[in-house]
Amino acid sequence: VKYKANIETGETNYLSEKLLLTLAIIALILQSLNLVLLGGIPLFNSTLKANATTNIWRVAYPLFLITINLLLAKYYDRKYLILIIIGALIFGLNGYRTSVLGILGSSFITLYYLDKISRKFGIVFIAIIVAGLIAVGYIASQSISGQHWTLNPLELIFYRAAFTLEVFERILPLAGTTGGKILAMIFSSGSPRTFIGEYVLHYNVCLTSTLFGPVMLDFGYIGLTIQMLFMGAFLGAIHKIKNGAGIGI
Known part of the structure; x- marks a missing residue:
């Protein structure tokens, strides 16, 4: 009956909640491994930042970006908001604001289309996005060797x-x-x-x-x-x- 209902609504079951959650966690582990192999945190070291977009990152970031949004869209649960924040923090350590904006911004859009954003929640979420972008950009600029901002x-x-x-x-x-x-x-x-x-x-x-x-x-x-x-x-x-x-x- 469930399978028939899914066919009628155009939904498929090949993207299970467990699979998406597992892939999102794997992406976070890969990025953590990337930081370990770099030997430090690129956000605080401009030399490391220049080499932070490794092949591991190229797999980890798109994987997390895709799976976290699919997870929210198909199996929304407030506990996954914590996963979004963790992802933004871990990928933000690479020192690039674009990664933070990608994760927080796309999640915000997904939640908006799910009608999960109240006015109060929206203001808080946008404030987090702005604060995250400002923080990553400012810290990274202060960490550039040979420059004094x-x-x-x-x-x-x-x-x-x-x-x-x-x-x-x-x-x-x-x-x-x-x-x-x-x-x-x-x-x-x-x-x-x-x-x-x-x-x-x-x-x-x-x-x-x-x-x-x-x-x-x-x-x-x-x-x-x-x-x-x-x-x-x-x-x-x-x-x-x-x-x-x-x-x-």
Whole structure:
């Protein structure tokens, strides 16, 4: 009867709660192992941060990001909110705000579509996201060897936003000159952000360049157009799925 009901609602049982929870925990263990193998915490050491996106991280982070959202979408339980916070903390130790935003932001969206966010809960959750981003960014900036920052945490946010746009502006004249090298780094060793720093500014430094920077360097305006069309079509299709795993995706 249960199987028949699942067929009628379009649900499948191959993503069991136990399996998703196990995969999420495995992802946390892998990231913990990654920190051990690095020999320290990248958040407090700029040298380690430059080498923190290892092949182990490349498996651990997407695995956790996907499984935690599917877990919330299909088997919501308030205890899994603790798992979200633990994941944000462990991956935040890599020193990258993007990881923290990915975990907390996507979880917030999943909970929103599940109608699990009251006004009070939403304010608290957003406050946690903002505080997490500010903390990771500020601590990481203070840990960069050879640099002495005098900006306070709030000023740093505006500075980093402006600097990131400046990097993207410098990329525009170089559009399409790397021939897909940055894209290839997703499937191999190497740090795309560090490569951009060396290629664009000629410094051995880790840089962000907006969502558009890497594809612009690799494939130019045509590549950027294709990327945006693909993302728009994918998000549009997924947005129509309002039940079960579809919400998590």
